[in-house]
Structures are given as C-alpha cells and as structure tokens.
Amino acid sequence: MAQTFSEKVLSRKAGRSVRAGEVVTVAPDYCLSHDNSSAIIAEFKKIGVPKVKAPEKIVIILDHIVPAADEKYAQNHKTIREFVKAQGIPNFFDIQHGVCHQVLSEASFALPGKVIMGSDSHTTTYGAFGAFAAGIGRTEAASIWATDEIWLRVPETLRVEFRGRFAPGVFAKDAILKIIGDHGADRANYEAVEFTGPSANEFNISSRMTLANMAAEMGAKNGYFEVDDRTLAWLKRRARAEFEIFASDPGVAYEAVLEYDLSALEPQIACPHTVDNVKPVREVEGRPFHQALIGTCTNGRLEDLKVAARILKGRKIHPDVRALVLPASREVYLAALRQGLIEILSEAGCVILNPGCGPCLGAHLGLLAAGEVVVSTSNRNFKGRMGNRDSEIYLASPATAAASALEGKITDPRKFL
Amino acid sequence: MSKGRVWKYGDDVNTDVIFAGKYTYQQLEPAEMAKRALEDLDPAFAKNVKPGDVIVAGKNFGCGSSREQAAACLRYAGVQAVVAKSFSRIYFRNAINLGLAVLQSSDAPDALRTGDEVDVDFAAGTITRGDRIFAFFPLPASVIGIVEAGGLIEWTKKKLSAAGG
Numbered sequence: 001m002a003q004t005f006s007e008k009v010l011s012r013k014a015g016r017s018v019r020a021g022e023v024v025t026v027a028p029d030y031c032l033s034h035d036n037s038s039a040i041i042a043e044f045k046k047i048g049v050p051k052v053k054a055p056e057k058i059v060i061i062l063d064h065i066v067p068a069a070d071e072k073y074a075q076n077h078k079t080i081r082e083f084v085k086a087q088g089i090p091n092f093f094d095i096q097h098g099v100c101h102q103v104l105s106e107a108s109f110a111l112p113g114k115v116i117m118g119s120d121s122h123t124t125t126y127g128a129f130g131a132f133a134a135g136i137g138r139t140e141a142a143s144i145w146a147t148d149e150i151w152l153r154v155p156e157t158l159r160v161e162f163r164g165r166f167a168p169g170v171f172a173k174d175a176i177l178k179i180i181g182d183h184g185a186d187r188a189n190y191e192a193v194e195f196t197g198p199s200a201n202e203f204n205i206s207s208r209m210t211l212a213n214m215a216a217e218m219g220a221k222n223g224y225f226e227v228d229d230r231t232l233a234w235l236k237r238r239a240r241a242e243f244e245i246f247a248s249d250p251g252v253a254y255e256a257v258l259e260y261d262l263s264a265l266e267p268q269i270a271c272p273h274t275v276d277n278v279k280p281v282r283e284v285e286g287r288p289f290h291q292a293l294i295g296t297c298t299n300g301r302l303e304d305l306k307v308a309a310r311i312l313k314g315r316k317i318h319p320d321v322r323a324l325v326l327p328a329s330r331e332v333y334l335a336a337l338r339q340g341l342i343e344i345l346s347e348a349g350c351v352i353l354n355p356g357c358g359p360c361l362g363a364h365l366g367l368l369a370a371g372e373v374v375v376s377t378s379n380r381n382f383k384g385r386m387g388n389r390d391s392e393i394y395l396a397s398p399a400t401a402a403a404s405a406l407e408g409k410i411t412d413p414r415k416f417l
Numbered sequence: 418m419s420k421g422r423v424w425k426y427g428d429d430v431n432t433d434v435i436f437a438g439k440y441t442y443q444q445l446e447p448a449e450m451a452k453r454a455l456e457d458l459d460p461a462f463a464k465n466v467k468p469g470d471v472i473v474a475g476k477n478f479g480c481g482s483s484r485e486q487a488a489a490c491l492r493y494a495g496v497q498a499v500v501a502k503s504f505s506r507i508y509f510r511n512a513i514n515l516g517l518a519v520l521q522s523s524d525a526p527d528a529l530r531t532g533d534e535v536d537v538d539f540a541a542g543t544i545t546r547g548d549r550i551f552a553f554f555p556l557p558a559s560v561i562g563i564v565e566a567g568g569l570i571e572w573t574k575k576k577l578s579a580a581g582g
Contacts, residue, residue, distance in 0.1 A: 023557070035442045036441070036442065036484075038442075038444065039444070039485075042444070043570060046570050047570055047573050047574055047577070048574060048577075049577060064442055065442055072442075072443045072444070073442060073443075076442055076443075076444070119483055120483055121481065121482050121483040121507055123483075135483045135507050136483065136507065136510065137483055137484075137485040137488075137507060137510060137511035137514060137515075138483075138484075138485045139485060139511070139514040139515060139568070139569045139570060140510065140511075140514060140569060142570070143569050143570070143573045146573055146577065147573060147576065147577065151560075153557075185429055185477060185480055186429070186476055186477035186480065186503065186505065189477065189503065189505060189506055190506045219477065219480060219505055219506060221506055274429055274431075276429075361438035361441070361482075362433070362437060362438035362439050363438055363439050363441070363442060380431075380433070380481060380482075382431045382432075382433035382434060382481060383433065383434055383457050383458070384433060384434065384437060384456075384457035385433045385438060389456075389457040
C-alpha cells in the first residue's frame, strides 16, 4: 500500500506498518525543551524514577528569557543547570546559543527521518530537514524523560504544491501567511503538511524552516519538505548521526491538495489578533506603528538579516519608530557580524538584541505599552502576546518590517527591492 | 450529574489569552495560576468563576503555544469541562494529560450562552440545559486509560511499576 511520509517514519519507529488514524507508541530520537525544563523537572520528579531513561536523547536549550530577566527566571535557569549536571545530560545549550529551533538545527539533531518531540509548539520547524517533528506539553516531555516513549496518532496529510518563482520583494513568509490566511488557523489541525511541488526547490533551508515553523499556525502536528539537493548540501557539513530519507509514495491518498503559484504572490501581513487575519501589505499600507521586530525562530536567519540590511543600508529608521534585531542564533549573529550586516543595521538605528526569543513571547526585551503597534517577523500576533493587552501585533516578512521601519508606517517593501 | 454555569467565548481562543506568556516561565502555585486564567480575554472570569463552571467555545480552542498552564489554570480555577467545536492538537493532549475534561460537541457551542446553568454527565456523554440535551463525542479509546489513571503522570507511574521499573 502507498504510504505518506509520516506513515513511513512512524511505521519504521513502531516496527509495523501503520496508517493515518492509528495510535502508535514510539521511542522518539530526540526530546527538546527550553526554559520550561524546570517545569518538566517538577513533573519528572512526581513520576518517581531517579534517572532519565535516555539522557543522550534529551536536548535542552535555554532561549526564552535569556539572560534571566529577574530572580525568578534566574532560579529557573539554575534549577535546569543543576538537573542537567546531576542527570548527565550531554546536549545542553546555555544562554549564549540562541533560539532552540535554530540551535537544534545548526547542531544537526534535525535529520531526515528522525522523530523529534519538543515541548514547544514550533518544534514543527525540523520538518524543513525531512524530520517528523511535533510539539508536546511539559507533562509529556517528563514522561518521555522517564520512559523514552510517547503515544502519537498517525496524522492524515495535507499536501501543498508550489509552482512558479517568487517575484522580487516576496518571500517565504509571504507564502505561508497567504496559505494560513486563505485556509484558516485550524485548517491543518492534527494533520501533517507536506510542502512540495515543482517549486519546492525555490525554498532554501532558511525559507523551509520558516514554512515548517509556521505550519504550527495552521494547527499542524508536523510540517515538512522532502529531502533534496539543498537538504543534502546542508547536512553534508553538519550531520551528527546516520539518517534515513523518507518520502510519500506516488498515488498516496491526501486529505486535500492546495496549489500555490509563487509568482502570483505579493507581500502579505497578518493583522491583529489572529495569524489567519491576513491581507496584502498594500491594503494596510500607511498605518503608523511604533516598533519593528526582525528576528525569532521564524525569521531571524542570515538571509532575513541580509534583506533587512539591504533595505536599511545607508539609511536611518524613522524617528518615531524603534527597530529591534534579534539574530536567531550565535552562528547567525557571527555570520552577520562578519558580513558587516550588524554594522549596517546598527548604523540605521536598530537595537541589536542577543540571540534568543526576545520579546516574542511577551516576557522581556522590548514589550509594548497600551496602544502601541509592532510590525514583527515572528509567528504569533495573539492579543497581549508581546506586552499590553491593548497593543497590536502585525506579522510580516523581514523586508516588510525593514521597509516599514524606514517609513514609520506599514510599507510594501517592493519599492526598495 | 455535575452542575455548573457557562462562560461562553468565540473561535480560536488561544493559549496567550488563556494564560499569558509573561507568567509561563515562573513557577506559580495553583491558586496564583487560577487568578490569571483568561486574563487578556475576560478579566471578569477569574474573579467570578465558581467550581463546576463550564467554558463553552467555538472551533480551535487552545490554539498557539504548547504551554500546559493554559489547561492547568482552568482546572485550578474550578472549571469542570471545556466544551468546544474543536480543540487544537497540543491543547487537547495537554488537557487529557492534566485531567481537564475537553469535550467536543457540534451543537452545544452555538446554543449555550454565558450564565446558562448546565449539567454535564460524563458517563452519558451529555450536556443538559433545561429540557435541551447536547451530546459530546466520547474520548478516543487510546487515551481513556490516561484519563482513568488521573492523568499522564499517574499513568506513567503505573506503567513503570507494572514493568517492574
């Protein structure tokens, strides 16, 4: 029988042939957690086993509130560091590394065919490398630590086919916002999303991560690209373990097929307060705002900083606007530094933040006051997410955020590119 | 039968409005978490919620973050069940793992209003308001064991002791 990617990966893991809808118990290859590890530790202690079952599979990356913003967060980090030492967990990344999804990918745990569970909803990101990756809760992560097992429902698959090429000024972020806007924030609830088609190769690794990351905003369990020459080129330099490549069989049954012509896309923006409230940027052009945020696990990679620098080079951001730049990882930060991008962005008036989650989740580093508006390259614009409940978040590409920062109002970036 | 009052909300109630990110990485006591439930959606909720109350919502309840406090804070606030047209995937898993009843119903969410008095009958799979009875989908067989054990931690303990570990 023809099988989807997810059916194949989970069949291999379960040791029998499984179909969508079945529930399987599997041993994941890796289990990610971040600052929430202290809450997982508390749950783990309730289970009552002294040691984690497979310490080498646990990956802990501190990124959410780094460096610690206050005593409580400091205690949180301290608890995690002590646990990591006591349990002999080898894959621990302290505050200097960056956002967990970027760091885990750069350290190449994200490999084709791996099953990666993460106590973070944007764990879907690793599908960019052909992994089966899904978000779980803290209690589930604690249970994996204790048992090296998790139950998973094998998902149905939604296929998204791309053809055509991006027009100048239009990016991966615009494509995923358009899809979410067209089909709603729950379109892929419980499903796998397969990003494919003749133009899948148009998406470089960074762009694939943006799409797989935001598959979570369609409600997806996992989202992925097929492994191709771009994936293999990335892995050649980095892969830390053996991997196995899986792809859906021809003629397999999809829940549905969505088709997108990339050449027909224009810059998109998700308006407050839901990710599926998406409009072309030109429809909200001219709206004044207060802060731009360029970065996060969605759009904080080198290509994102490059496009922002291209737009901001030799110019100054508007005096009524603040602009925050948040490289996704130290690796990205160093590359941007060596290429002179950080200098360009700083000269333009941007505040360069340390790699991490920054203000995205509303805990520190540039939160909003009542009545303020942010244009952000992150993935969520829920009410109150980035500070006061009476603030507003618009989600867009790094190009749109940078162009808007220059003009002091929401701006279609195509005039600069 | 278990009586409670309805708190009615719309579609896509997300985890940020259920339990704000700024509290997520602090270790808060249950009573403190309950006080912050739905803070950015309905500030009146935490002040007035009573044990046994029921949250009723539209589609995609709990979308967004994987944070478990979004399920835990409602349980600590005394909510006996959330009734919605659908739940986001991670929220559904978290709620089961923490023992918060998440009930999927196609007709109850449209019919029920804030302040309605309802009876929830878990065994019969019904929600009753006056003379109207709404059905909810039973939980998948695969997860009933977790719910019956009182959540994932208890279930895992049992499993490990059964395995001699």
